[in-house]
Amino acid sequence: MQRHLISAADLTRDDAVLILDTAEEMSRVADRPIKKLPTLRGRTVVNLFFEDSTRTRISFEAAEKRLSADVINFSAKGSSVSKGESLKDTAQTLEAMGVDAVVIRHGASGAPYRLANSGWIDAAVINAGDGTHQHPTQALLDAFTMRRRLIGRDAGLGQDLSGKRVTIVGDILHSRVARSNVDLLHTLGAEVTLVAPPTLLPVGVETWPCAVSYDLDAALPKCDAVMMLRVQRERMNAAFFPTEREYSRRYGLDGDRMAKLPEHAVVMHPGPMVRGMEITAEVADSGRCTAVEQVTNGVSIRMAVLYLLLGGNEPAVAPTRTEEK
Amino acid sequence: MSKTLIRGAKVLGGAPQDVLIDGETIAEVGENLSAEGARVVEADGKVLLPGLVDLHTHLREPGREDSETVLTGTRAAASGGYTAVFAMANTFPVADTAGVVEQVWRLGREHGYCDVRPVGAVTVGLEGKQLAELGAMHDSAAGVTVFSDDGKCVDDAVIMRRALEYVKAFDGVVAQHAQEPRLTEGAQMNEGVVSAELGLGGWPAVAEESIIARDVLLADHVGSRVHICHLSTAGSVEIVRWAKSRGIRVTAEVTPHHLLLTDELVRTYNPVYKVNPPLRTERDVMALREALADGTIDIVATDHAPHPQEDKDCEWAAAAMGMIGLETALSVVQETMVDTGLLDWAGVADRMSFAPARIGRAHGHGRPVSAGEPANLTLVDPAYRGRVDPAGFASRSRNTPYEGRELPGRVTHTWLRGKATLVDGKLT
Amino acid sequence: MDTQASPARPVLEAPDIARVLTRIAHEIVERAKGADDVVLLGIPTRGVFLAQRLAAKLERITERKVPCGSLDITMYRDDLRMQPPRALARTDIPGDGIDGKLVVLVDDVLFSGRTIRAALDALNDIGRPRAVQLAVLVDRGHRELPIRADYVGKNLPTSLRETVKVQLAEEDGRDTVLLGAKPATPGERQH
Numbered sequence: 001m002q003r004h005l006i007s008a009a010d011l012t013r014d015d016a017v018l019i020l021d022t023a024e025e026m027s028r029v030a031d032r033p034i035k036k037l038p039t040l041r042g043r044t045v046v047n048l049f050f051e052d053s054t055r056t057r058i059s060f061e062a063a064e065k066r067l068s069a070d071v072i073n074f075s076a077k078g079s080s081v082s083k084g085e086s087l088k089d090t091a092q093t094l095e096a097m098g099v100d101a102v103v104i105r106h107g108a109s110g111a112p113y114r115l116a117n118s119g120w121i122d123a124a125v126i127n128a129g130d131g132t133h134q135h136p137t138q139a140l141l142d143a144f145t146m147r148r149r150l151i152g153r154d155a156g157l158g159q160d161l162s163g164k165r166v167t168i169v170g171d172i173l174h175s176r177v178a179r180s181n182v183d184l185l186h187t188l189g190a191e192v193t194l195v196a197p198p199t200l201l202p203v204g205v206e207t208w209p210c211a212v213s214y215d216l217d218a219a220l221p222k223c224d225a226v227m228m229l230r231v232q233r234e235r236m237n238a239a240f241f242p243t244e245r246e247y248s249r250r251y252g253l254d255g256d257r258m259a260k261l262p263e264h265a266v267v268m269h270p271g272p273m274v275r276g277m278e279i280t281a282e283v284a285d286s287g288r289c290t291a292v293e294q295v296t297n298g299v300s301i302r303m304a305v306l307y308l309l310l311g312g313n314e315p316a317v318a319p320t321r322t323e324e325k
Numbered sequence: 326m327s328k329t330l331i332r333g334a335k336v337l338g339g340a341p342q343d344v345l346i347d348g349e350t351i352a353e354v355g356e357n358l359s360a361e362g363a364r365v366v367e368a369d370g371k372v373l374l375p376g377l378v379d380l381h382t383h384l385r386e387p388g389r390e391d392s393e394t395v396l397t398g399t400r401a402a403a404s405g406g407y408t409a410v411f412a413m414a415n416t417f418p419v420a421d422t423a424g425v426v427e428q429v430w431r432l433g434r435e436h437g438y439c440d441v442r443p444v445g446a447v448t449v450g451l452e453g454k455q456l457a458e459l460g461a462m463h464d465s466a467a468g469v470t471v472f473s474d475d476g477k478c479v480d481d482a483v484i485m486r487r488a489l490e491y492v493k494a495f496d497g498v499v500a501q502h503a504q505e506p507r508l509t510e511g512a513q514m515n516e517g518v519v520s521a522e523l524g525l526g527g528w529p530a531v532a533e534e535s536i537i538a539r540d541v542l543l544a545d546h547v548g549s550r551v552h553i554c555h556l557s558t559a560g561s562v563e564i565v566r567w568a569k570s571r572g573i574r575v576t577a578e579v580t581p582h583h584l585l586l587t588d589e590l591v592r593t594y595n596p597v598y599k600v601n602p603p604l605r606t607e608r609d610v611m612a613l614r615e616a617l618a619d620g621t622i623d624i625v626a627t628d629h630a631p632h633p634q635e636d637k638d639c640e641w642a643a644a645a646m647g648m649i650g651l652e653t654a655l656s657v658v659q660e661t662m663v664d665t666g667l668l669d670w671a672g673v674a675d676r677m678s679f680a681p682a683r684i685g686r687a688h689g690h691g692r693p694v695s696a697g698e699p700a701n702l703t704l705v706d707p708a709y710r711g712r713v714d715p716a717g718f719a720s721r722s723r724n725t726p727y728e729g730r731e732l733p734g735r736v737t738h739t740w741l742r743g744k745a746t747l748v749d750g751k752l753t
Numbered sequence: 754m755d756t757q758a759s760p761a762r763p764v765l766e767a768p769d770i771a772r773v774l775t776r777i778a779h780e781i782v783e784r785a786k787g788a789d790d791v792v793l794l795g796i797p798t799r800g801v802f803l804a805q806r807l808a809a810k811l812e813r814i815t816e817r818k819v820p821c822g823s824l825d826i827t828m829y830r831d832d833l834r835m836q837p838p839r840a841l842a843r844t845d846i847p848g849d850g851i852d853g854k855l856v857v858l859v860d861d862v863l864f865s866g867r868t869i870r871a872a873l874d875a876l877n878d879i880g881r882p883r884a885v886q887l888a889v890l891v892d893r894g895h896r897e898l899p900i901r902a903d904y905v906g907k908n909l910p911t912s913l914r915e916t917v918k919v920q921l922a923e924e925d926g927r928d929t930v931l932l933g934a935k936p937a938t939p940g941e942r943q944h
Contacts, residue, residue, distance in 0.1 A: 018840060025825070025841040034878040037828040067828075087640050108642035109513075109524040110594030117593070118638075131642070133524030179524060203529070204521030307828070311838035 003315035004116040004125040005305055008136040008180040013160055013187050015317035020144050021157050022304035027297070029066060037303075039311055040069035043100040048090065049128070050076045050106040055271060055295065056128050060103050060137075063302035069310075072099070087111060088120050095121040101310055102126070109133035109176075124309050132174050138270055139180035141301040143188055145294050146225050149266045162189030167219045169195045169251055170229030170278050171240075173202050177270045178229060182210050195219050197251065199240040200231075216251055220260040227268040228253050228278045244277060254280040258288065266290050328352070329745070330360045331738075334368035334704060336694050338670025344373060346700040349742040353696050366738060368704055374674045376408025376701030376739065378681040378690050380471065380500070380578060381554060381626035382651065384410070384441070386432065387425070388417025393631035393721050395432035398651070399439040401629070401720035403746035405651040406703035406736035407439055409682065409690040410629075414446040415476040421446035421457035423465035430467035438746050442687055445469040447488045447499060451477045456488060463495045470686040473500035475554055476601070478536055480506050485540060489549035498576075498684060500552040501540050503561070504602065508532035513642060515588040515603040523591060525641065528603045530558040537561050541568035541575050550574035552684055555628050557583045557602040559612035566621045576684050578626035579613050581650055581657035586610075586726060596637045596644030597726050600630070617676060618667040624681040627654045631722030649720050656732035659707060664733060670707075689742075704738035711735065719752060761918065761933030765907060770890065770928045773906035774803070777888050778810035780904050785855055788815055790883065792851055794824040796860040796872055797842035802923040803890060804859035820847035824858070824879075829871035846879055856882040857904075861919040863889040866900035891930055893917050 005011075011019070029035055045064045047057050057073065064071045076090060087106070094102060101124040104112045109131030116125040129135040147156040150164055166185055172178045172194050185192050192210035194201065205212055213219050220226065231247060241247045248254075253267065261267075267283055269291040275281050283289060308316040329346040336342050336354065343358035344351060384398035393401075395412070402410045412429050414420035420429065426443035433441025445462035449455045451474045462469040472492060479485045479501060488499045509532045514520050516527025537553055541564065544551040556562065556577045568575045582600065587607050590598045598604060616622040630647025637644050650657075658677065662668040668676070682691025692698040713727040739747035746753055765773070782788045788811055795804030801823045808821035825842040827833075858872050869887060876885060888904035893911045911917060911932065918931040 022841050025843065028844060032879055036878060038874065039828040039833065087643075088638055106640065108640040110642075111640040113594045114640050131524050176524060179522070202521035203516050203527055204518040207518045208521070308838050311828075311833055312836055313834050314837045316838040316840075 003309045005136050005309060006113050006116055006125065006127045007134045007183065008139040009183040011136070011184065011187060011317065013189070016140070016143065016184060016188055017158060017160055018317060019140055019301065019304050019308060020147060022308060023140075023144050023297070023300040024153065024157060026303040026307070027300040029303070030296075030299070036066055036068060038068050039307055040064070040067040042070070043310055044070045044072065044098065045101045045103060045306070046072045046074055046094050046099045047128075048074045048076065048094070048102050048104045050087075050104070050111070051129070053105050053129065056105060059295070059298040060128060060302050062299045063306055066299070067303055067306055069306070087115065088118070091115055091120045095123060099123050101306070103128050105129045107131055126305065126309065129176055131176065133176050133179065135176040135180045136184070137298070137302055137305060138177050139184040140305070141294055141298040142181055142227065142268060142270070143184055144297050144301055145268065145290050146266070148297075149290060150224055150264070160188040161185060164190040164225065165193070165223045166190050166225045166227065167193045167195055167223040168227045168229065169216060169253070171200045171231045171235060172196045172205065172229070173200045174235070175229050181227065182208050186210065193219050193223070195251065197241055197247075200235070216257065217260065220257060221262065223261065223265055225266050225268055226253065226261065227270070229270065230272060230274055231278050233274070233277070248277055252278050252280065253283050255282045258283050258286065261288075268294060270294065328363035329366060329740070329743070330358060330363040331366045331368050331373060331702070331704065332360070334371050334373035335670070336373045337674050338372050341369070344694065344702070346702070346740060346743050349700055351694065351696055351698050351700050354694060366704070370706070370708055371737065372670050372705045372707055373694060374406070374670065374703045374705060375678040375691055375694055376703050376741065377406045377655065377677045378685070378687055379407050379410040379627050379629070379651065379654070380552075380624060380681040380685050381475070382410040382412055382629045383415070383631065383647070384412040384429065385416065385631055387428065392633045395429060395441060396436045396438075397719060397721040398629070398631070399433055399436050399441060400752050401649070401651040401718065402439040403739045403741070404719045404736065404752055405653070406655050406705065406739050406747075407651060408701040408703070408739065408741045409440040409442060409687050410651070411442045411444050411471055411685055413475045414444050414473060415451055419446050419450050420444065421449050421451070423458065423461045423467075426462050426467040426469050427465050437741070437744070438752070439741060440687070440690065442471070442685060443467045443469055444471045444473050444475070444500065447472045447474045447479050448484060453477065453479055453481055453484060456484065456491065459488070459492055459497065460495065463497060470495070470497050471500055471552070472497055473502065473554065475500065475502045478502050478504040478506060480536070482539060482543065486543050486547060489544055489551060490547045493549050496686060498550050498552050500554050501536065502554050503533045503536035503540070505532040505535050508535075512603070514591045514599070515605050517588065517606060519588045519591055523594070525591065530560050530605070530609075533558055533602055534560040534564055537564050541565070541573050544575060545571065545573045550576065553577040555580050555583065555602055555626065556613065556622055557605050557609065559609045562612045562616040562621055566616070569621065576623040576680075577621070578624045579617055579622045580628045581625060581654045581661075582648055582726060583613055584610060584617070584625075584661040585657050590726070594641050596639065596641050597648070597724055597728075599641060599644050599646050600648050601646040614661055614665070614667055617662060618672070623676070623684065625654065625658055625676050626681065627651050631720055632724045634723060637724050647724065648726050649718070649722050649724055652718050652720060653713060653725060653727050653732065655705060655736055656734045657727070659734040660732055663707070700740050700743040702738075702740045703736055705734055706737050707734050709733065709735040761916075761931035763929050764909060764932050765891070765930035767928035770906070770930070773890065774806055775810055777904040777906060778807055778814060781807070781811065781857060781888070782814050784903070788819065789817065790854045791819060792847055792854045792856050792882075793819060793821040794846075794856055794858055795821070796858060796868060797823055797825050798924060799919050799921050800860040802921045803861060807859060807888065820849060822847045824872055824875055826868060826871040826875050829874045831867055831871065844875070851876065851880040851882045853881070853883050855884050855886065857886045857888050859888045861890050862917050863887070863892045863902050863905075864895060866896045866898035869900050870898050890919060891917055
């Protein structure tokens with residue numbers, strides 16, 4: 001029996017809502033004196049990080065430890081990454097040690113898919129971000145944050161995001177966060193608009209289940225949530241946009257732009273933020289910005305995913321699409 | 326020398342005839358030929374073709390003998406019905422001197438499974454900066470007539486122009502690997518709907534088409550002929566069609582895999598589908614088939630590119646580009662062109678033997694199946710259907726995208742100048 | 754699920770259930786000497802409704818607000834690996850917490866005792882009650898752990914081939930306790 005979470009596109013609406021509801025219960029554990037559940041006692045989870053990402057690793061680690069899993073951190077960055085053998089050999093080494101799940105972050109799109117489907121290992125594979133492909137737990141924690149803020153903690157239980165309007169702004173082309181969010185938000189019934197300079201939108205984006213715009217100011221008054229994506233300064237050198245100043249003038253979120261949002265709308269950011277580029281300090285530090293909440297919610301979401309995939313004798317959610325028949 | 330009588334074969338798919346091989350040549354073609362003193366090959370229902378010629382093969386020797394050698398590569402060629410292959414220059418060291426091309430040519434002759442015609446590099450070290458000694462390679466024992474930096478594009482317009490002009494002196498041809506390098510930095514797969522979803526670096530069609538457009542104009546300007554390697558897009562077809570209509574001396578090839586496979590397969594992230602140029606869309610595949618049928622694309626060439634298992638048994642981005650193809654080429658062409666009614670067997674003979682031999686000036690190959698011609702022949706059983714099992718391949722590598730796929734047709738016999746290199750599907 | 758079970762016969766009807774809950778409420782007040790530090794925690798799903806009913810009765814008797822919450826024990830179960838993970842139910846600890854309180858766990862049926870074992874583990878992670886007691890509507894026997902109830906609505910001797918099904922108006926539309934034969938379908942949680 002396969003039990004992997006590779007892509008947000010593999011989740012059905014009911015699976016996604018179950019994960020959000022479960023995360024809502026998990027979040028209460030954080031309010032207890034003992035922030036720990038015995039659920040995954042005796043299970044071993046490896047955090048296999050081929051790419052530096054302290055925040056994501058720590059978030060998974062906190063979730064695993066709160067569920068009492070045995071945690072092994074494996075940081076595989078460096079020269080070995082460039083050689084293809086390392087993924088297979090590393091995977092088989094972990095398998096030989098008897099791990100139950102592998103949380104993998106990899107710079108190459110599709111690496112978690114390969115790991116899950118190549119027959120190298122039997123362990124469950126959870127994608128913690130692969131190249132510019134997918135980052136499903138990020139999309140789930142974003143949806144969780146939106147549901148809490150826009151519908152309510154208790155009122156949101158059992159609910160999806162039908163009718164909510166979400167605008168995602170920034171480097172869509174290189175963003176696994178954007179891809180995962182478009183897939184999941186669409187599944188949850190939200191209306192997604194992508195806003196970016198045309199250079200930072202992938203060819204083929206017209207087939208995605210979302211709208212596309214080049215005009216941030218036009219999109220802002222019509223959204224319930226705006227998600228600002230990090231824009232790396234290096235993109236400038238590859239001529240994706242002329243200067244940092246021009247980018248932030250056209251696509252950055254400052255106080256004036258934030259004022260165009262409806263009263264209830266939230267500003268989201270997956271972090272790390274590049275202040276002064278896609279978001280000003282004024283916006284980042286405002287009460288509407290959920291960046292810090294998103295980090296907190298990340299632990300609950302990852303607990304929920306780990307519980308639902310590993311807690312029983314078979315997964316409670318059935319992301320089957322990326323499994324080779 | 327011995328005689329062989331091929332009895333009742335449909336020559337180029339026509340009416341059944343007997344073909345008598347005597348020594349190195351075809352002695353007689355006709356009905357009810359005498360079998361006296363001859364070994365008889367019953368060919369009832371089978372199609373007899375001129376020995377296939379591959380204008381685009383990577384034999385990897387010297388340098389990457391872990392993936393293929395001249396011996397294993399030519400055995401694979403014979404197994405696939407080929408009697409001549411053009412061995413690409415991207416070896417280690419690069420085939421950019423008379424010494425290297427002679428070595429490869431000689432190895433082919435020694436092994437005797439298939440003639441090896443080395444392709445010379447256009448530029449020193451394939452670096453695109455300085456012309457290699459094209460004349461010396463032509464004058465060597467290998468008699469190089471085709472020059473290519475395949476794997477890399479001759480992207481400098483001036484170098485390309487000079488190369489096109491220079492090889493006119495000895496009737497050579499430059500085979501261009503059309504890939505604009507800046508547009509394909511970090512490229513991993515065809516740029517389009519699938520790459521957007523998979524988050525793999527896009528390889529735009531225009532990177533190929535812009536180079537082809539430039540090169541046909543250059544060829545026109547300097548009055549040279551130019552050959553385009555592995556055309557992969559509908560747009561490339563349009564440009565070549567336009568160039569031919571203007572009388573520009575351009576020829577083009579398509580690989581079997583670009584006639585059959587699409588970028589949808591990349592969804593598996595299985596690097597066995599990673600190839601240069603990348604698998605394109607269904608629309609491109611259909612345009613390529615049509616172009617091969619109407620002659621816009623002149624030939625099928627395999628771009629047989631062996632890689633060791635570890636270079637494919639990894640994540641997509643880390644994997645090597647390329648597929649092996651010598652042993653499945655004819656089956657794929659039958660599947661995509663013959664069984665679809667786009668091409669008859671005479672057309673296959675043209676696209677896979679006559680035309681490539683003509684473009685590469687491979688004398689003695691790509692000749693009609695008639696008395697007095699060299700006995701370079703391939704016998705095919707088109708009624709056969711079977712699943713591709715790489716375990717049975719003669720190639721040293723196993724990176725085929727067709728593993729487990731059912732394909733029609735099977736080469737049962739190959740003769741190189743009268744000598745059987747393949748008998749009943751088994752190498753001699 | 755009822756349709757899959759063999760004909761089940763009612764062993765408690767609505768008036769019986771009301772009566773035993775009233776009795777349990779009185780017993781709690783008596784044993785807890787006024788019940789002024791009692792916190793009722795129902796175990797989902799039906800234990801929560803029973804706890805709420807008990808709380809209402811206690812309030813009537815003591816004329817004081819009695820804190821009442823729910824304690825989901827799913828994550829503490831010892832049989833998690835034997836079936837797919839369940840959806841979690843709500844754990845709702847009343848505002849003043851459980852430290853130093855007398856926690857009365859409330860469940861519908863006491864059977865193997867494993868649920869209560871899990872509940873004790875869960876409580877342990879939430880705080881340190883002065884004492885923990887257990888109230889159940891039905892005790893059907895067959896304990897697998899050294900656990901007993903402090904308050905029992907009805908002792909019901911059963912065989913392992915029988916099932917005890919509690920239905921409550923809040924969830925099932927009517928109040929009844931049914932005794933039947935085990936249905937063929939596995940997976941359904943049976944007491």
